[in-house]
Structures are given as C-alpha cells and as structure tokens.
Amino acid sequence: MLNFDLEQDQLILRNTIRDFAEKEIAPKAEELDEKEEFSVEITKKMAELGLFGMFVSEEYGGSGAGYISYIIAVEELARVDGSHAATVAAGNSLGIGPIYYFGSEKQKKEWLPMLCSGEKLASFGLTEPDAGSDAGATKTTARQTNDEWIINGSKIFITNAACELSGVTIVQAVTGKLQNGKKELSCILVPHGTPGFTQRPMKKKMMWRASNTAELYFDDCAVPLDNTLGKRGDGFSQMLSTLDGGRLSIAAMGLGGAQGAFELALKYSKERHQFGVPINTFQTISFRLADMATEIEAARNLLYKACWLKQNKRAYSKEAAMAKLYCSEVMRRVTHGAVQILGGYGLMKEYGAERFYRDQRLLEIGEGTSEVQRIVISRHIGC
C-alpha cells in the first residue's frame, strides 16, 4: 500500500522547526555568514529543541523520533540557512550516528547523553590532506602499546571539531596490516583535551561560513584501547555505513536549500515589476519557477523514499547516493535560477539568494563528491 501522508508528529515537527528557523536563525544568518562566526547560542537553542539525537532512543537521551523526522528537521533548517543545517546534520549523522550504531554500551552511556543534550558536539574525522575521495588512503596511524593507542597524523575539513562545544572526534586511523596486505582501518574516539590532539579552525570558506570546520593534528596522542569504536578493523565498513546515512542529511540540505531559494524567488517574482507588470507574468520566469517546483517535488519524493527504506531497515545505499546526487544538483539549478530571477539583487548579500547559491556548492563535494555518488550508483546498477 502506497501512502504519502506524514505522521501527525512529523507535521508538528515541520511547523515547529520552520517557526524556530524563521524566528531564531533567519534574523542572524546573514551576519553570522558575513563574520564567519559559529553561534554557540543558536546551537544550544537547537539542542534544547531536541535537534541532536533525534534517531537515538530515549535511554541514551535521544527523542526516538526516527530518521524521517530527522531529515525533515534538517530540510527545514536548510530552507533558512545551510550553516545551521550543517551543524545539526554533521552532529547527528557523523557524530552521534557512529557512536549510537557501533559504540559499546559503555561508550554510548558515556557520550550519547551529553551529545544529545547539546552540551558537546561530536565530529567524524575521516578526510585527510591526501585522502579525500579515496578515504581508504588514510595515513593517520594508531600504534598499540599495552593498553593505549598512540595516534599520529592529521585530518582536514572536519565539521564541528574546533569550536567551544567540540567534545569528541571519531578518528579513522590505520591500526595495522591485514593478511591480504591491505590496511587495517579502525575508528577511535578521541576526546577533545587529550594531550597531543590539537585543532585549528579553517577560515575563509566560500560557504557554510557559520559552520565550524577544522584541521586536526595528532602528535603522539594517547587514548585507551577501550576507545576503539566497535571492533578493531571495522573502521572502513563503519565509515561506509556512516556515509550512507550522512548522504541522506546532505540530500536534505539540498532539498531544503532548494525549497528556500525557490520560495524567495517566487515571492520576489510577484513583487518585482518591470515593463509595468510583475515579472512572474513573463513566461520565461514562470516556466522556470514551474521547473523548480517540479524538480523539488521529485527530489523530496526520492529523498523520503530513501529515508523510508532506512527507517524500515531495508537496503538504502543506492537510493541514498541517488538522493544525495539529485537533491544537491536540484539545489544547484534552483539557486542558479533564483539568482537569475532576482537579477542584480540576486547577487547582493542582503537579498539572501546568493547565500543559498554559495551554500549549495559544498553539497556536490562533501560526503562524497557527485562523481563519487555516480561511481556508487553505477556499481549498484551493475556497471
């Protein structure tokens, strides 16, 4: 039976997050973007709303609202501002997710309550200067002593890892060599404040300027062996599975950002008069808006279906890659169109379209570039 109705609690959630984003984030988004400033205050407010740990069960401090609800929340945040959507998406999909899905009972009890309450943020340290799309090329090493890992290496572009709230980074490191000669990769929880672990915020970003991005350095950084996430050697599969989930939240950012840019352009096109009439009476403009609305509808259906598959514990890896690819490219076309419809004003910060336009750019790069999504999809379809 096919059913496109959202649950009542999901409708309430959507209205609540929309209201919150419009009242609490929208008035500050432009300034935070301009100053390239991460807002602890708004992050705390998002945490109070329960935006961290939405798919985590109540016993660990989550709300058990499920994956579709989480995606709706990210979508609604991104409809107003990409940076704040990124803080929530990375905090959940990349930070809380791996600990919740792969952590030991002790790790879950130790970290999840403070991550779900927003007291601390978790981050996922995978990318390295020489290991981007080729995430298996990780060079960071963790050498085992009696009861400790000694970590050496560096990470780059790690979201939420160098701000006041950063609490723990899940670090993918080479922990040995497998019999087949390949690297053994493991994920290790490294609390911020551990000696030998330093973070440097990365500035001068084109987009997500109010989201915190960090370079991380490990210099004989020692953590207990107990900090291994799940089993030693599971790092690579944990990473792949984390990215599957992460892709859904990037897709949600594409969908929400497209929606926000579309609404802005639609409103503007009704108010702006040229040649004595509102510009949306020109067919070139109205058809472009019609195309935007159509693509957004298709994007939403694809993304929600992928989330539904995940929520119902079905295979969703292919659909997640498709949703990520499609939603981020829809947002590209929509933000391009929105800037065009606003004309010169589309290029001015004050009008908002340009921020959507810039924020979109990351979506085709982060958590697997569009090229990588096409590789994933082509493998799924048997190429």
Next chain:
Amino acid sequence: MNIIVLVKQVPDTETRIKLKAGSTDIDREGINMVLNPYDEFAVEEAIKIKEAGGGSVVIITAGEAKAEEAVRTALAMGADRAIRLDGAEFAGADSYSTAKALAKAISAEQYDLILCGKQAVDDDSVQVGTLVAAMLGIPSVNMVTKLEVAGGSMKASREIEGGHEVVEVPTPCVITAQKGLNEPRYPSLPGIMKAKKKELKAVALGALGLSADEVGAAGAKSAVVELSLPPERKAGQVFEGEAAEIVPKVVKLLRDEAKVV
C-alpha cells in the same frame, strides 16, 4: 490550579487563501494549518502557571480531526490532556454556537482558570472567550498582556488607549491572551514524542449533552452570507519631476481616483 485552554487550528498566516467555489468557506485542501498564534500565548501562560504552582492543563478544541495536530502541538508544549468536540454537527458554527459547545464541555471539568487567545486569526470574530465566560456565568478579562495568580483571584494587566490597566478578578474566570503576554516555547522534540501518548479524547454530541440544534450551523445566531478576497493591488505609480509640479497631480489623483482626500 486547574487550567483549561481553548484552542483553534487556523491556516498558517503565510498561506495563500483560495475560496471554495459555491460556498462561504475557504478551500482547506493542501494548506498548512497551525495552532492559532494567540492561543500559543494562552497555552504558554497555562503551562507557566502550572510549572510554578502545580495543577493541570487541559486543552479543549472544537474542530475536525485535522485539528488534532494543533491540539498535539499544545500537548507537546506541556499540556496534560485534551478534548476535541467531534462530529459533523459541530460544523458551520458561529462564535455563539462554538462557545455554547465549549462551555458545555468545560462545565464537565474542574477548573479555576480558562485561558484562550483574544481572537482566532482566521475569522477574527474576537467573541468566543467572552461568550464562554457569559455562558458559564463567570468574569472575563480580555487582551491580557500580564497575568499573576493572587490567591483566589487573578491580577491581569491590559494595554489600554494611552495607558495600562491592572484588573483583579476572582477565579474561576476567563482570560484572553494578547501578544506580549509571554514568549511561547517551541514544542521540543521529546515533547512532541511524549504528546503522542497523552490522552486526546474525542467527545461526540451525545456524550456532551447537547442536542443537534444547539450546536454548529443549526445553533448559530448568525450566518456568513458572502466571502470574498480583497481586490488585487494594482501596481504603484511613480511620479517624476519637481515637487511643485507633481504634488498637484498626486493630490488630484488621490481625490478623483483613490477618493481618499
């Protein structure tokens, strides 16, 4: 303190309203419905009073099943349970027959205080709170911007023309909320999840103890005979040139065309 909050679900103020052809109603298909913004103040105030001094908060609405979304929003904010007057007989009500049904539902409950928004932003009739008070034979204070519990009475502040008035009324009473009364909280996600499990009772006409001719369209004292959208705004006109030259033109148009001076 046992508090009852009356709420209504209304179209989101951003919604583009369309009329339903051949009726005196709007087309509700596909529009986003929300908890009436003034009712949010009422719900928040009730929860604050309960948090400070204990008691209970019960939400009552007269609306179709879809309105349960607004009711659950109030439950997610922290109200304890809810009642929805359920049935086709309640449809087509005016302020009078709505108040009649609500007052009857209220009288089956224990209450010290009844809160509601000063008006619903869809039909703007601004009558239901006062009517309910009259039907229950209790006092009411409208458009309250500050409320304090003072023993067996309530101290309510209101903004009046050029000043500020503080009124004291004995409980039970009806207070209608004006913007400024408080900052309504956002329902938190855990709150939304908990609200799913809170009691929301649908009460039919029979159980309420009223007859079909007392409620809805049948019990109404007034009827909407026409509903129309405001005329489309025409594009503005820009006058260029020296002030001395254009002012007379503008005045002439204001007098002859806009007929405002």
